[in-house]
Amino acid sequence: MLRIGIIGTGGIADAHINGYLAFREDCEIVALADVVPGKAAQKAEAFGLTDAVAYDDPFAMVAEAGLDLVSVATPPSTHAALAVAALDAGVHVLVEKPMAPSLEECDAMIAAQQRSGRLLSVVAQNRFRDDLATLKAVVDSGLLGSISHVRVDSAWWRGLPYYDLWWRGTWEKEGGGSTLNHAIHHIDLLLWLLGRPSEITAMLANAQHDNAEVEDLSVAVLRYGRGLAQLTSSVVHHGEEQEIVVQGEKARVSQPWKVVAERARPDGFPERERDAELVARIERVAADLEPLAHHGHAGQIGDMLDAIRTGRAPIADAQDGRNAVEVVTAIYKAGFDRRVVSLPLSEDDPYYRAGHLVSSAPHFYEKQRSVAEAVRV
Template sequence: MLKVAIIGTGAISPSHIEAYLQFKDRCKIVALCDLYPEKAEVRREQYGLEAKIVQDYKKLLQEGIDLVSICMPPYVHAQVAVDFLNAGSHVIVEKPMAASLKECDDMIEAARNNDKVLSVIAQNRFRNPIMKLKQVLDSGLAGKILHAQVDSHWWRGHCYYDLWWRGTWEKEGGGPTLNHAVHHIDGLLWMLGRPSHIQAYMANVAHDNAEVEDLSIAMMKYPNGALGQLTSSVVHHGEEQQYVFQGQFARISAPWRVTASISLPNGFPERDLELEGKIQKYYDELPDLPYEGHAGQIDNVLSAIEHGTPVLIDGENGRSTLELIMSIYKSASMGENVQLPLQKNDPFYTQEGAQQNVPYFYQKGKSIENFEDGKITTGSNYGVKK
């Protein structure tokens, strides 16, 4: 029975708690930690947990915790993760992995030195439409991918950035490119690999209480000549998210759709119904995941700890995602066509270097300690297009 601690009991913590509770025969939540203990108490009562509450996570370092979920603001992820890894705990850390590539490297080194699991939350990989889309891509039925379109469209009200740590380059680390599109960027890297070049633009068009961007658009060039585009936004009504891959033989996407074309004698398209049917049959016969979302990823981590198997999303994956994000920020800030990978002497390798080079769109004018608990949105399930 693995002993679990939740570090940070804010809006995302229920996703972790509810996931762990699906595996009561494998793990038990024994501790909750929050800077505001009353928030942790609410979670303890909400879920009927027999867990101790602490305000300082360091009080848990000698408690023999097997696995921690870090659900805190990004700027503290690295220090907390390294401390627990060095204390002998396995670590799951919420997205984004850390505030800088330097911190990612520190976390990866600590996990390696202590032979512990480090997994970065990317729960959308554990959704049936995304997992099946990846398998269809890997099958080669759509052919070589020529163009990728990723829309990470969200909407957040003006007051969203009033929370004390949001909307600042120091505490939040960025806007939707970092904190919303992170899942889509992880998925894109998982499906297509790393692009070789990035050209990007960003702006703050609707939130004059935040230093960071609320909209960015990035263009990507891949080593094989394919192109991609990514929109990261908190100004899009409807919050529709999608992956669209245009292959040599067919278009496939999440939300799922397949369309294939063949050429008429004059070069114009005609539907290739035979190929569409073949791809659809392949998709339909793929098995569903036993668990989706956070539960799927936590099941994967528990299995890795229990059996010594690799996790699907490790520290290197989390670092690759942040590298692409920092490349977008570098391109948009410096007006450069950025070549990947970023080197350790790049200003965007460290948090300090990035903060010295990014634009500060507005001064954060309001800061509140906490919002009342309320509904949050965590994105489309990619099942049916809204």
């Protein structure tokens, strides 16, 4: 029975708690911590965790609670220090996205993971969805041919009060805006599907949130071989209609699910009748996939528990988390400096270092309000 601790008891902690409770035979939540006095105890009571010890000091919890695995569900600026402390104490770590605001901090976390011999996984819960597992299987099948274009719409909507929470809307505490904290999931999926791009360029804006320093909208173009990908990262899209469309040499697939395969006439224009045989082959790949037993955070937590038991790497490991932060960093560098950025980013790049982005980032607006707790209705 693995002993679980949770650091940070805000809204996202609920997904972690429910995820662990789905595996009661394998683990037990024995401790929760939050720097706001009494908050961890309130969360334990809300979930009926009567035997869990509540801490107001996360580092004390790591030192005293005898943990096997800890979830870090705190603001991004705190991830590195908490994860390193836990790993150096011999505790496995599952850290919320984004892994950290800078590549330097990501590498410090990876170094701690390597010297400790423990596991470090970064939350990428969308990998644990049947529809996205289907998209991945089809891309990996080779049936699409070479990839021409990918369109990723990480479309969210948040009203002005969203940025009133004390740590949101600032470069120092949140690390960035919609690109880092919302599109990080879609960036992970893009990297999962296609790997690392060679070049990135981007533009950023704050279109609707004049109570935040950070961007609420960015549009990036990424180069993959002969093809391109475009990524929209937004918290200004009404309807939150998210989509991934992969255009290949032979066919197009997308999430939400759709398959199209054109055939060329002798003059190059599309035939009236599409390639039904290829569509059927792609649909068979989708139909043959076994549904996942657990989804989202529960799926990733189940994978992490199994990885600890068997000694294998988790599906979404520390390098995956770092790769997503590298793409975000390149988007910020491209947008701030108005240039095309080549990957990988080296350690001597100023944007690699913790603090450089904060000191270089434009303040689209200044934060107007700061509240200790988000208001939930």
